[in-house]
Every structure is written in structure tokens, then in C-alpha cells.
Amino acid sequence: MAHLLGADRVSLALGTRVLLDGVSLGLDDGQRIGVVGPNGAGKSTLLRVLAGTQEADDGRVTRAGGTRLAMLDQRDELGGGTVLDAVHGSADAHEWASDARIRAVHDGLLPDVDLGADLTTLSGGQRRRVALAALLVRDDEVLVLDEPTNHLDVEGVAWLAEHLVQRFGRGNGALVVVTHDRWFLDAVCTRTWEVHDGVVDQYDGGYAAYVLARAERARTASVTEEKRQNLLRKELAWLRRGAPARTSKPKFRLDAASALIADEPPPRDNLELTRMATARLGKDVLDVEDVTLALGGRTLLDDVTWRIGPGDRFGLVGVNGAGKTSLLRLLSGRLAPDAGRVKRGKTIRVAELRQDVEDLDEVADLRVVEVVEAEKRSVVVGGKELTASQLVERLGFTKDRARTPVRDLSGGERRRLSLLRLLVGEPNVLLLDEPTNDLDTDTLAALEDLLDGWPGTLIVVSHDRYLLERVCDRQLALLGDGHLRDLPGGVEEYLALRRAALSGAGAGAGSGAGARTHVPDETAAAGAGTPPEPVRSAADVRAARKEVTRIERRLAKIADLEKGLHDQMAAQATDHEAITRLDADLRALAAEREDLELAWLEAAELAE
Incomplete structure (x- = not known):
């Protein structure tokens, strides 16, 4: 493979922090590199150095002759003009409209954007998609993308x-991308670079392969550290032998012990979201009953019913502007419906993580530890009392950062602090609006570990498929038609519905995408005429699982009975009357088996 781009012993420091320390890398034709690492480790800095927009303190960056490179920065610096100017510059329409690849970029990123619209009138999400489209319509051999999935929905x-x-692919250039979207990393990347502590570790494969390799590295480091500790104990024990006055220890033994002590490796994975106690949750949680909501002249929810029980775990997906955040605001009580009601259980204690973390603006002048202390000075975790400073340290805030004012925190740090602030309140209902925004992969893993064992009710709005598929039992969709639709097939079903709706693939696809749905057990005849798929409560799922088990036991019994009948027919092959009777019994069992198999399919779908 042809070499396109390289870094040779590159070093760079910002203030007293060393972000890159003698880093050497190579980028070859056909490679798709995913860059991961903790917030502030230097991922964006590495991309800017490779792209040539930031000078390194030492070392050099090389580029093969004639190689064209384009970079998408986290900041969308589009300037003025129209969308058409930003994407195509002064090129005539016939120059790009005849190119199928460019038309595909328009369809994928700009389906709802007016090409003649002024850039200053666009939302943040639209500006991001315009900036991304402006790069993808070009013919550069190397693309460097910094958080390209920000502001994109699941479909995008x-x-x-x-x-x-x-x-x-092979022979078509190379890609380097920084993103915290684990599904995207696995779907796109062939190699992974991990930036940490001034170095860059390289791994083959996407995110899943990186996690496995990192786990193996941690296991190896653990074995090495155990050997080091054992040797250190022996050396220290030898140095303590003899009379206290004796100081004539061999110098090489003293030097060896000093080297062992100094060789203690720094902690790598010190991030932990502490699982607090959870307030008791009763039988009644949240009931959305015949709710209608309109904002800005658009009907976001049209006569929607949705019953949420204890322990339910829902993921919400949908097109931008469909009303996902507004639905969370209804559930939290921050927004009142135009019609219908939201009934709340007496024992529920709701905590809401907002998408813009705006609740921290109220405490911008407080220090990190003071924000947590204002909620609760200490909590008991696993029988041990932890102070606010110990809690923030567990969440990755060093002692210096724990004393930092909230206004000076990075986006990822603000998100982590908001999560901790919610958890110390011991809620039993969590509403999370885009919880993965600004979080690095280590924090995301800690968040998922916490949510995996969450005993309360959980509602998550996210474009992160990895998170949704791991922590949520069910997915629902808002398709922009005012109705809430159950997705037994998860995110893949949602994408299929959107593809069908956008392509206008027949009345059947259209009715499926727009069917009116009351959740969980009330149906509406209006809409496209196809039966709605109600959202099932936790009790429905448990009953379905019991039914699946009952049917499977009966099917196994029928198999044994059929085997016995066949044995009897073989033993009585000359008895015509016995054969007729046994054959009738076999037919009856076959009919029962067929009915049970159909019932099993229905119950299994409910039990998913």
C-alpha cells in the first residue's frame, strides 16, 4: 500500500501539559483510522498536526507528493453566504449535479436543507452537516474528521x-477520524489509534478489537505489576535484616530497590461512576394518557398513550425535530401537554440529564466539589461513606480539577459532573437526553456499566446505537408524524422505516412508517390502515416469557408422544385398526404442534 502521510518523532506541549511526546505514525492508502482516548489527551491536537494546521514543537510531518488533504474541525467555520456557496463554491450546477457521488452526499446530508438558504439562519446541526458535505463532495485523498457524528441523528x-x-477502500485514499461513537468506529475503521499520556498506541481493527486488545494489555500489566510487587517485598525485607546500626548494605541492592519503587506504573483506568442507592419505586411510574403537544406550529405528539412501568428501559430514536426532547420534558414535568395528561406515581423521584447541560449555568461560579456538596455532603456506597471530594475523584477529576470553577470545565467534564450531580440525589427514574455528547470512550464504558445494573426506570434519547442496544430493552421511534411507534427490530427497523418513507416505496411502506400508535395496549383505527404495534409493559414481557416456556415444554412433550406413537405403529404394523387409531392420534398431535408453533412465534416476539 502506498504511503500517504506520516509523523516522525512529533512532540507538542500546551503550557505545562505534554500532549504528544515523540510520536511516530504512518498512514497508508486504503486505511481507515479511528482515534480514541480520554478527553483532553490530545486527539484533536494530533489531527491538526497531521493536517498541518498546527505546528509541532519538535519532529516533522511528511506527506506524499501531490496528496490532497481536507480536514473537518470540531468548530464549523463556514463564514457567510449560502449553503450552495459553502458546499460547491463558484462551481456551476451542471458541474456537480451530474455526478452521482455528489448527489448521494446531498441526499444523505442535506435532504431538508435549502441550498439557497443563508448560513446564518441554519441550526447548529444543519451547519455541521453543511460543513461535512462541503468536504465529502471534494476529491481529496486523505480526509481528517474531528467528531463528524456530532449533531447527526441515527440515520445520518x-x-x-x-x-x-x-x-x-483499497486504492482510494485514507481516512483518520476522531469520534466517541463506538458503533461508527466498528462499522468504519480498520485500525485504532489510542492517544494517552503523550503517546499513541496502535491496534488492528475497530472499537471491539481495540477493547479486547486493551483488556489483554491490562491483564499483562497486572501480571507484570504483581511480579514487581513480589520482588519489591523481597528486596525491602532483605534491606531490613540485621542490626539497625548496620548501614553497609551493598549499593546495588539499594539501587535495585529504588528502581523498583520508582517503576510503579501510573493508573490508566481510574474512572468510575459510583452506583448510589436508589429510592424505592412503586407499581405506578409514568402514564402518558391521550397526550397532544404542539410547538412552533407543529404537532409533535398527536393523541399519544404510553405506559411506563417499574424497571422499564426504553430507548428513543427519531428524526431531528420530531419531539424527542419535548417528550422527555413532558415526562419530567417541565412541559405541560396541550391535551391529555401525564400521570406520575407517588414514589417516583425523577432525574433528567439535559442535552445542553444548561442546569450547570446556575452554579457556574462554584467549584466542582462544591456543586456536589450542595446536593449531598456524603453518600454511603457499599457500606462505606464517601465524601463529595472522593466522589468527584472517582469520576476522573484530579484534586486540581476538583477545585476548578464550573465555568472553566470542558464539555466532557461538565457532562460528567451533571451525571454525578443527578446520581447523588438517589433517583429511581432517569431521563437521559443525548448522554453520550462530549464523553470519551472510557467515560461511556463507565456510564454503561452503571446503567446495566440500574434498578429503576430508564428512558434514553440518543443517536449512539452502541449505548441504546446495550442498556435499553426496547426501542421506540418518533417519525415526525406525531405518533410513537414500537420498534421490535430495534434501530435497524427504524432505519428501514426511514428508507421506505424517503424512497416512497409503495403504500405498504408508507403506512408502516406513519401508522398511528397508542402505547401500550390502546389502538387507533386512524392512519394508514395497518394494525399498530403497541408498546408492551414489563408485565406483558414477563407473561410472554412464561408463555414461551410453557409452549416449549408442551412441544417437547408432543415430540416424545409422537416418537412413542411411531414406535407403536412399527410394533403393530399388521393391525389395521390399531394403525388407523394411532394415525389419527398422530394427526391430532401434528395439528396441536402447528398451533403451538404459531403461538410460540407470537409470544417470542412479545418477549424480545
């Missing part, structure tokens, strides 16, 4: 992943 992330995989 899926389109971008497919586009990049098709574009950057």
Missing part, C-alpha cells in the same frame, strides 16, 4: 458510515 450516522466505507 448510518449513512455517513456506509459512505466512508465505500469511498475509502
